[in-house]
Amino acid sequence: MSSFWHETISFGSLKVPRVMAAPLDGITDSPLRQLIRRYSKTELLFTEMRHIACVANSRVPTLFAYENCEQPLAYQISANNTRWLAEAVEAIVKHNFVMLNLNMGCPAPQVIRSGSGSALMNNIPLYKEIVTELQKALNGRIPFTLKIRAGFKKSNAVEIAQIAQDLGVEGLVIHPRLQTGGFTAPLDYEIVAAVKKAVTMPVIFSGNINNYGRMVKVHERTGVDGFMIGRALWGCPWKMHEIMEEAAGRTFTIPIAEMVRIARIHLDLNIALYGPRGVNPFKKQLPQYIRGVDGASQLRSHLVRLQTAEEMAAALDNILISC
Ligand SMILES: Cc1cc2nc3c(=O)[nH]c(=O)nc-3n(C[C@H](O)[C@H](O)[C@H](O)COP(=O)(O)O)c2cc1C
Known part of the structure; x- marks a missing residue:
């Protein structure tokens, strides 16, 4: 250090x-x-x-x-x-x-x-x-x-x-x-x-x-x-x-639920800036955010197919409940 x-x-x-x-x-x-x-x-x-x-x-x-x-x-x-x-x-x-x-x-x-x-x-x-x-x-x-x-x-x-x-x-x-x-x-x-x-x-x-x-x-x-x-x-x-x-000689770890919570905020920030189409650029970053969640790869295939911001928000909220 x-x-x-x-x-x-x-x-x-x-x-x-x-x-x-x-x-x-x-x-x-x-x-x-x-x-x-x-x-x-x-x-x-x-x-x-x-x-x-x-x-x-x-x-x-x-x-x-x-x-x-x-x-x-x-x-x-x-x-x-x-x-x-x-x-x-x-x-x-x-x-x-x-x-x-x-x-x-x-x-x-x-x-x-x-x-x-x-x-x-x-x-x-x-x-x-x-x-x-x-x-x-x-x-x-x-x-x-x-x-x-x-x-x-x-x-x-x-x-x-x-x-x-x-x-x-x-x-x-x-x-x-x-x-x-x-x-x-x-x-x-x-x-x-x-x-x-x-x-x-x-x-x-x-x-x-x-x-x-x-x-x-x-x-x-x-x-x-x-x-x-x-x-x-x-x-x-x-x-x-x-x-x-x-x-600095310290360890930083982030809980899986926090990763998903940040993803949810990211989605909201995208919608605020780009409007409803903000869900599309968000999908590029989504796989990283949910990589620690149980069944991440199936979840990813499901989430990237979602069309609207509302569907994406609801799906992330559901994941958060089970984290
Ligand atoms: C998808 C993508 C977009 C990039 N966009 C830019 C850019 O707009 N301006 C820039 O200077 N470099 C851009 N880069 C290059 C990165 O800034 C960086 O130099 C490169 O990815 C290597 O660093 P990394 O291995 O830490 O990603 C981009 C790279 C990628 C993969």
Whole structure:
């Protein structure tokens, strides 16, 4: 056990714990973030990635939806041109996000086809132009960070990191797989260690962190300053707290009935934000919440077929009675 894990790190003027929650599109929306906040009071949270044109033109009704309890909250954008950068930055600053993060890691075909996400790692002139314009628009009002991969088709994270440092970027998150590796290829720890050596800004590791032991091993191997918890938070909003308790030499366990109770609150938060269709995104997280309940797999098949929020609420209430 070491106090190291409970120290803060600085992105420019922003001081936050060194462990934070990753952005997961379709997962770490406002309802999940509110639930993460019940357990993790001060850790940095991120919005899901949104394209600058969308942000600048407020095309999605839930684009800036968050509750005050979610702060400190960073906003993540993707970009493949500089057309909407200034407008997007103004909207983000106006909504009081504490950091702007540029996604350069998304491997999804529809994203890379447009030249954004991880494809930006393969277009150095455009990368430099976008970062320069973003810095100009931000004018130091909130810190600016990047989230990158090991590279696009081949590794170039060190070059990208050095350019970022020269352009005044204040932090770097690295998910050390190539675009071709998706979210499952072996993690490249060597490139993370090389990136950490190449820059002075904080370097945050993102990839397969689901317990304290793994975090310690990755830290020993790479020397990174911080960690992001991603898929481990999926239907498991207490996970980051569980890891931090382990780091403090304590054990956190959550009773099955409490998992189901949190699932029930999650459903209500989804309905409040998305209306009746909020039951559908909830179904993605449901299996994790009920995995400890007797007969979980049959229950799961039954619950994911339910069509309405009322049916789902009643089914969860029934499970709670028998827990
Ligand atoms: C379903 C899904 C959605 C994701 N959405 C985003 C996103 O919007 N922005 C981003 O930077 N990374 C996104 N990621 C990548 C994660 O933030 C993280 O880097 C990756 O999952 C590895 O960390 P993990 O193993 O802890 O999940 C996503 C990953 C998954 C599986």
